Amino acid sequence: MTGDLAFGGWSGVLIIVVYGLIMLSIGLITFFKNKNIRESNQEYYLGGRGLGVMVLFFTFYATQYSGNTIIGYAPQGYRIGFEWLQSITFMILVMVGYLLFAPRLYVLSRKYNFVTPSDWLAKRFRSKGITILGSFLMLYGLGNYLLEQLVAVGQGVSGLTGGTVPYQICVIFFIVIMLIYSWLGGMRSVAYTDTMQGIALLFGVFILVIGSILYFGGLPSTADYMATFTPEKLGVPATNGLVGWFSMLALVLIGASIYPHAIQRIFSAKNEKTLKNSLIGMAWMPFLTTGVILLVGIIGVSAFPNLNEMESEQLVGMMANAIASENVFFYWAMILLFGGIIAAIISTADSVLLTFSSVISKDLYGRYINPKATEHKQIFVGKVAGIVATGILLIIAWYPPATLYQIFVLKFELLVQIAPAFILGLYWKQLHTKSVFVGMVAGTILATTMTFANFTPFGIFSGLWGLFVNLIICVVGSLLFTISRSEEEAIDKVIGL
Amino acid sequence: MLKFKKEPIKNGKLWIVFGVLFLLSVPWYLPEGSYKPLFLGIPYWGWIIILVSVAFSATITYAIKYLWITEEEDSNYKEDEQ
Numbered sequence: 001m002t003g004d005l006a007f008g009g010w011s012g013v014l015i016i017v018v019y020g021l022i023m024l025s026i027g028l029i030t031f032f033k034n035k036n037i038r039e040s041n042q043e044y045y046l047g048g049r050g051l052g053v054m055v056l057f058f059t060f061y062a063t064q065y066s067g068n069t070i071i072g073y074a075p076q077g078y079r080i081g082f083e084w085l086q087s088i089t090f091m092i093l094v095m096v097g098y099l100l101f102a103p104r105l106y107v108l109s110r111k112y113n114f115v116t117p118s119d120w121l122a123k124r125f126r127s128k129g130i131t132i133l134g135s136f137l138m139l140y141g142l143g144n145y146l147l148e149q150l151v152a153v154g155q156g157v158s159g160l161t162g163g164t165v166p167y168q169i170c171v172i173f174f175i176v177i178m179l180i181y182s183w184l185g186g187m188r189s190v191a192y193t194d195t196m197q198g199i200a201l202l203f204g205v206f207i208l209v210i211g212s213i214l215y216f217g218g219l220p221s222t223a224d225y226m227a228t229f230t231p232e233k234l235g236v237p238a239t240n241g242l243v244g245w246f247s248m249l250a251l252v253l254i255g256a257s258i259y260p261h262a263i264q265r266i267f268s269a270k271n272e273k274t275l276k277n278s279l280i281g282m283a284w285m286p287f288l289t290t291g292v293i294l295l296v297g298i299i300g301v302s303a304f305p306n307l308n309e310m311e312s313e314q315l316v317g318m319m320a321n322a323i324a325s326e327n328v329f330f331y332w333a334m335i336l337l338f339g340g341i342i343a344a345i346i347s348t349a350d351s352v353l354l355t356f357s358s359v360i361s362k363d364l365y366g367r368y369i370n371p372k373a374t375e376h377k378q379i380f381v382g383k384v385a386g387i388v389a390t391g392i393l394l395i396i397a398w399y400p401p402a403t404l405y406q407i408f409v410l411k412f413e414l415l416v417q418i419a420p421a422f423i424l425g426l427y428w429k430q431l432h433t434k435s436v437f438v439g440m441v442a443g444t445i446l447a448t449t450m451t452f453a454n455f456t457p458f459g460i461f462s463g464l465w466g467l468f469v470n471l472i473i474c475v476v477g478s479l480l481f482t483i484s485r486s487e488e489e490a491i492d493k494v495i496g497l
Numbered sequence: 498m499l500k501f502k503k504e505p506i507k508n509g510k511l512w513i514v515f516g517v518l519f520l521l522s523v524p525w526y527l528p529e530g531s532y533k534p535l536f537l538g539i540p541y542w543g544w545i546i547i548l549v550s551v552a553f554s555a556t557i558t559y560a561i562k563y564l565w566i567t568e569e570e571d572s573n574y575k576e577d578e579q
Contacts, residue, residue, distance in 0.1 A: 082539070082540060082542075082543045085543055085546045085547065085550075086523070088546075088547070088550050089522045089546070089549075089550050089553065092550055092553045092554055092557070093519075093553075095554075095557050096515055096553070096557060099505045099506065099557065099560055099561070099565075100506060101506075103501070103504055103505060103506070103565045103567075104501075104504065104506070107499045107501070107567060110499065111499075218538060219537060219538025219539060220535070220537060220538035221538070222538060223535050223538040223539070223540070227532070231530065231532070232530070234532045234540055235529070235530035235531055235532045235540070236524045236527045236528060236529050236530060236531050236532070236540075236542050237524070237529070238529055238530075239529070242523055242524070242525045245523045246523055249519065249522065249523070253519075272499070272567060276561050276562070276565065279557075279561055280557070280558050280561050280562070283553075283554045283557040283558055283561075284554050284558075286550070286554075287550070287551075287554075291547075427506065497499075497500060497501050
């Protein structure tokens, strides 16, 4: 939530139109340069497995960091102070998570031409149950993730344009552009626009922190203020803060790297070297992104003291308003910042949408519903399904149902349940297929029920409890039941590297 | 196709280092509520966490560069199976 920005209005509309047209041109250029793009899943969904270091890096970047990283993380820094340094560490831990599976999965993806994460599940377990359940968990999680982005883009746009034009028109404008460039260029368009959007986001973050330091005073004066008025935001956190901190890190380590749209980026790398270099770059980005955003939140503590939780959500908007009123340079810089935030939301939405379509195309339609369909037809079905899903989610975003709203909250809780099958399957030949399936079902049910009941024992997140049970069932089941010799040989052929 | 010469997950030492850094990355070992001395407006423990985070990123960089090594058996990647 950004609130209405006093400086927005027509300049905001202008910047939205400019950003939109740039994205559209990128889509058109990609389309005319790659005519055969829509004939093969690999071309359309993975950019022909040809993304170079810079584009791959930025598409990882724009996928991991959304507009919400700025709008939501600065207020969190404001509320809990230096404890929010954890946002640096957990973004780094996502990269440690990649080291658990990316090297091997990359090699396998080349060997067997994986397009979607479910391709790996299908190859490894040869179980309809696991592939279909895994695909549904991904679709559900991705759908809600997309919904969150659509809500966020509405809030961002209404803040930036301040009611000059109805915000729905701007949202539709952006979404139509997103659908057009995704339709035309698939992963290539998405990755190239991600590059533009990622640069806009980085630029915005830096201008915001420079403006904050110039006009609200630097960290030392804020620290003095905090020492006097809010020492709890300055000191070493108390025990319950530390438990929450550990639980957050553990969850991110196992879960965040396994986002389906992030996995598809591993498949899209041109070669191993590009993948490695992009991941190395990503390992350092938390300092430049969440670290800098934390500074903004901290400076906010002395600039806008005593905001309650709801008010603090508007922190970035308030700071931008104050900075924009200083001079023409910062006025336009703040307009660019908010354009960048909206672009960053769109760049996350397009990645999610593309992965959503690929799961429909390849895992459900191509594998089970109509196995004889050409790839062209598969892609077409995936794209149409993506557009229909976006339409439905947009309606939900604008007219949220009064009851059952919780079913739209589940994202990470469900996605993370795929992790045991996905990661253990890469290394452990004795992993027992039926136990994996039962674990996935049990973990999903537990995490869902606990989320609905709002039950988080020891302050540990419900998704993590589900994952814990899921993992125990996988491991104990695999130790109790042995797999047949022929099965073991078949698996050895797949993962014996 | 690619074959592994070194794979990060199989390097025990790497995961011990990650484990230690993980434990150090949360300030449970420092006195609750303390913040002095401050440097550049950031409390001393904040600097410790930042330093641990830098060590994390450096270890990841090292692991990707030197502990993730594959050998190509065939220079042409595309194997048309499926």
